[in-house]
Amino acid sequence: MTKLWLTACITAFLSSGTLTATDAKSPDTYEIKLSTHGNNIAFDKIAMDIPLGKKVSVRFVNQASKESEILHNVAILKPGTFDEVIKELQKNGYDIEKMRTHPAIITMTKALAPAHEETLSFTPEKEGDYPFICLMAGHADMLGMKGVFKAKK
Amino acid sequence: MNISYGVCISLMLLSAPIAFAKEHVVSQKGKQFAPEELTISAGDTIVFKNDDDTSHNVFATGEGSKFNLGIQKPATETRHDFTSPGEMTIRCAIHPKMKIKVVVK
DSSP states (O other): OHHHHHHHHHHHHHHSSOOOTTTOOOTTEEEEEEEBOTTSSSBSOSEEEEETTSEEEEEEEOOSOGGGOOOBOOEEEOTTOHHHHHHHHHHTTTOGGGGTTOTTEEEEOOOBOTTOEEEEEEOOOSSEEEEEEOOSTTTTTTTOOEEEEEEEO | OHHHHHHHHHHHHHHSOOOOOOEEEEEEETTEEESSEEEEOTTOEEEEEEOSSSOEEEEEOSTTOOEEEEEEOTTOEEEEEOOSOEEEEEEESSOTTOEEEEEEO
């Protein structure tokens, strides 16, 4: 009975709770948590190393306050494509959903309200700098809301 | 001598175009710009008034019309001088649906 109870407790402990992205490193996936920097139009991190050829999971959380009403998203781009993506984004009047099928965008979230989050996954096959940017109007091009994942062996 | 001065001043007045730069007020209320379209002259100024109860951040991108007026708290004004002719769409970085078309003649 004690063993059964103990087993149940251990099972409940392991399956409950939220592991932070930095804790939950499965052998097949490299996990990252990315957020906004308070109510600033900025990410909380601007450069991160990621392993080449391994699946990378990016959990993005909009941590702006609800009162700010600031929407954010994150789009992960192919290396060297920042300028062409921004040009197309401006041409599209900052309609971020029109960018979803752009060939330079590997993956992207929808526009997220404060306290909302979305997780993206991608596998960097080539060594290089993969930009990540916020596609909301003016955030990347005017206000510098961007960063880079550096894929290395 | 007085005649010379008079001639000089007359020539200056005739050769220099006299322009009176205007100020135009654009209100930000209900997360919208009012008006939503505006035609002004080169040299004019737009005063952006935040009549909302939330902050705004006015900016524009595009050739010849790139500026960012920063976070603007409620009940404050910010202004921008438009020195070159052209057309532009001015937006708010916090509220993506807010925009105003400005034509500078």
